[in-house]
Amino acid sequence: MNRKEFLSAAVLGATPLLFGFRNPSVRPAADPEPLDRELVQTFVGAGHRDMEKVKGLLAEHPTLLNAAHDWQGGDFETCLGAASHVGYKELARFLIEQGAQANIFTAALFGRMDIIRPFLEAFPASLNAKGPHGFTLLHHANRGGEEAAEVKKFLESLGAKETKIPLY
Secondary structure, three states: OOHHHHHHHHHOOOHHHHHOOOOOOOOOOOOOOOOOHHHHHHHHHHOOOOHHHHHHHHHHOHHHOOOEEEOOOOOEEEHHHHHHHHOOHHHHHHHHHOOOOOOHHHHHHOOOHHHHHHHHHHOHHHHHOOOHHHOOHHHHHHHOHHHHHHHHHHHHHOOOOOOOOOOO
16 A cells, blocks of 8 residues: 555545554455344343253354344343353353353352452452343352352452342
């Protein structure tokens, strides 16, 4: 690209190419198409209860692994998020083994005090953060059962609140 092309591109919003990112409104033809909304909803929905369906969909569409469904109102959920808030540990482990992006809510489910304590020391306002459907860390620790008992006790000692909304 010569100087004139560069300056023309800058005026059109393409300057970020120099810094390793691009204008999101410009999609090169090589980019994959966005995932189908209904497919993502089906995958995430299966994360609440159906490992075989999750495995089948993931085998067919590997890019679903970290896809999030927008339930509206700022409520975004991944399949791992679904498995985590209902306490479906077997599915959560499977998804993590596949490379799913785990977070502090999943760490609470699995009783990972080695993650929870330093995270909350660094970011204390996260104590009552809301995950998918508004479920808190304490909710996830409660779903973790005995494995998460130490995390539950720790969260309660800090004044954590349990989410008071019904599960499906």
